[in-house]
Amino acid sequence: MAALNLLPSEIVTRICALLGDDLKVWSDKERQTDLSRLAPTCKALYFATVPLLYGGTVSLRSAGRTFLLARTLAEHADLRSLVHDLDLTAANDNGHPPSVVALLDLLHNTLDTLVFRPIYLTAAGTPMLRAALLSCTSLRSFTYTSEPFGTSALVCLAPFLQHWPQLVELTLRCVSVDVESGLWHPPPGVPRTFAECGPPPRYRLERLTLQGSSDPWTFDAMKWILGATEALQDLTVHDWTAQFPAVDLLTQLVARGGGPALEQLAVRDYHCVDPARSNRPSRETDRMQPEDLAAWFPNLTHFTLQDDCSDDGRRRAFASAQPPYFVPGPKLRVLSLYWPWDDEWELEKLLQAREADASVAPALEVIRLVKARPSDPIVRLLGILAERAGVRVSVEWM
Structure with a gap:
């Protein structure tokens, strides 16, 4: 040996x-x-x-770890080229802003992925910290994580997104559009409200995640965050609140010419609270037609939907499938549905048609049933029909 x-x-x-x-x-x-x-x-x-x-991903969960990494990289220049992914969420305390500044200055040419706390742009923010973040022109992936007390907002982040045309991946968690009055005191030259943010970013995002927002986003803010992108490959909208239905977001993407680029789409718990729509019955135009998925996004390979409205009475993001059943696009490989899913999608008829004719949903490989009980009769039936059709059913009870 x-x-x-x-x-x-x-x-x-x-x-x-x-x-x-x-x-x-x-x-x-x-x-x-x-x-x-x-x-x-x-x-x-x-x-x-x-x-x-x-x-790997270097996670700095405290002020002490942030300080130690900054000191190590300052003393050992050969290690700086190794650090590409940095998580600066500092969950245990407010971190150490001087060390954050030092890290961003040392890594501005090599940093590829950054997870950042809004506190560094608000309460603990300094002109030096903002300048250091702006200097990170090698960033390709940025995650802006939620902050309590309503200081996590698009208006705080806007100047940086406008300065990063190279960005291809963006994740916003619990980010509102504007900050509650009195909580945001921007430095000179920085917008106070979203209306003052100016032109949208020039990046061409490939992956966008919008997750959790207590205050509803406006349609203008949604168009702004998309920037100039027409190459979006992966879109995830999870537990998100907006003043417009989900179909408006997707049609905006199609209008930009981004339909053929989208490969993965996840719509989970979409909340539409537009005051203009609250006093009238829901219209079919407020909901996405399942058959439009194949027409609008011909290269879609993964589709995830959680569209239950039973808990709070909100409108569904998707309408029922047109008879006789939901027909996936030609390249859809993985269909993930959260329980309870809409029975009118008629998955049983889809699988029976696939068994009889292999040209029906030719690429479909897996149907994921999330939050479904394996012992439920409909789940067991789908498993039997899927096996006959050459499709694997994955039941994930959470």
């Missing part, structure tokens, strides 16, 4: 990368702790673990 120090460094790195693979729960923090303990044991393990320790 070859000694560890005689093995090629690439092999040792691959061995170390398997650390924790057999564990069902292994957090980023635990991974970083284990790798940092392994690194100083010998030279072979040091050179094998350092790329893993700094090359």
Whole structure:
């Protein structure tokens, strides 16, 4: 058996990368702790673990960890090129803004992915911190995570999105459009309200996630966040509140010429609270027609829908499928539906048609039934019909 120090460094790195693979729960923090303990044991393990320790997502959950990383990178310039993904959420405290500034200054040419707290742009924000964030022109993925007390808003983030044309992935969690009056005191030259934000960003997003918003987004804000994109491949809207129905968001994407680019679409718990629509009955034009999916998004491969309105009486985002059943697009491989799904999608008839004619939904491989009981009669029936049709049914009881 070859000694560890005689093995090629690439092999040792691959061995170390398997650390924790057999564990069902292994957090980023635990991974970083284990790798940092392994690194100083010998030279072979040091050179094998350092790329893993700094090359993965570096999560800084406290002021102390933020300070230590900034100090290490300042003293060891060779490590800076390894850090590409940084999580600066500092869940345990308010972080350490001077160290955040130092990190952004040191990594502005190499940082690819950043998870950021709104507090750094509001209460704990400084001109130096804002300048450091603006200098990160290599960023391709940005996540803006929620903050309590209503200070997480698009108006705070707008100047940065306008400055990052290279951005291809954006995630906004619990972000409203404007900040409640009295909570946002912008520095000079920074907009106070969304109406003052100016032109939309020039980026061409490939992935966009809008998740959780207590205050409803306006139609203008939605158009603004899309920027100049017409190449969106992955769109996720989850537990999101807006003043317009989901169909307006999707038609806006199609109007921009982005229909053929979209490959993955997830619409989960879409809340439409437009005051102009609240005093009249729901219209069919307020809801997306399932058959339009294939026409508008011909290259869609994954579609996820959670469209239950029984808990609060809100309107469904999608209408019922046209008879005789929902017909997936020619490239749809994975259909994920959350229980209770609309019976009028007629999945049973779809699977029976697929069994009789392979040209029906030719690419369909998996139907995921989420929050469904495996013992439910309709779930068991779908499993039987799917097996006959050559489609796998995945039941995920949560």
